[in-house]
Amino acid sequence: LPDEFRLPVAMFIASKALVFTVSAAAHTFNPVSQDWHRFLFACDWSAIVVAIWGSVVTLSHFAFFCHLGKQQLYFSTFTFFSAVLFATANTPWFSRLSGPRRLAAILLPAPVLLAFLVDLRLTLPAAELAVFLSDMACPASLAVGGLTLFALRAPERWAPGRFDLIGNHHTFHHIWTVVYAVMVLRNVVGWVEWRAGPDVCISLQ
DSSP states (O other): OOHHHHHHHHHHHHHHHHHHHHHHHHHHHGGGOHHHHHHHHHHHHHHHHHHHHHHHHHHHHHHTTTOHHHHHHHHHHHHHHHHHHHHHTTSHHHHTSOHHHHHHHHTTTHHHHHHHHHHHHHHSOHHHHHHHHHHHHHHHHHHHHHHHHHHHTTTTTTSTTSSSSSSSHHHHHHHHHHHHHHHHHHHHHHHHHHHTSTTHHHHTO
16 A cells, blocks of 8 residues: 555544444443443544544545645644544533434534535546545435434334334444445545556646
């Protein structure tokens, strides 16, 4: 793997490995006591913040591969917001929020992500933009659908008692996040091969 790709690829893989490991631990050991429950789910939400950070900074690295200034801008911006959210996830206030409200708090940097997407449209040549829109269409649709079910607590809110063990929003949440990680990792492998071309920044201007 070329040197310029090692760090972003490592950040993506490490962030996903962390969130799945912490999530497994949280769901396995949280019944031990109320204190364990609070601690482990603070860790779980903190790991979710890290996972989101890993996805976005990796995407920004490859998207703005030929624009170092924008790479640094979005890395700094998303790292700052992620640090704030990480700290927030470990406060008593956050632990008292309901699941949907926690999700809303985690998504507070969404306007920055929207600005990032607009900047992609304005900065990248049409060929580059088409690559990223095509590659991220399915993962993004999956994430939007999964987060919508999580926020609505669907489908069990419409059929109480029928989805207590299987088919509930939390089950879907774990399934779609794994599928999302695999899909984006596949994209990252393709982006490495694409961006490793000797004249990629010149040929796409």
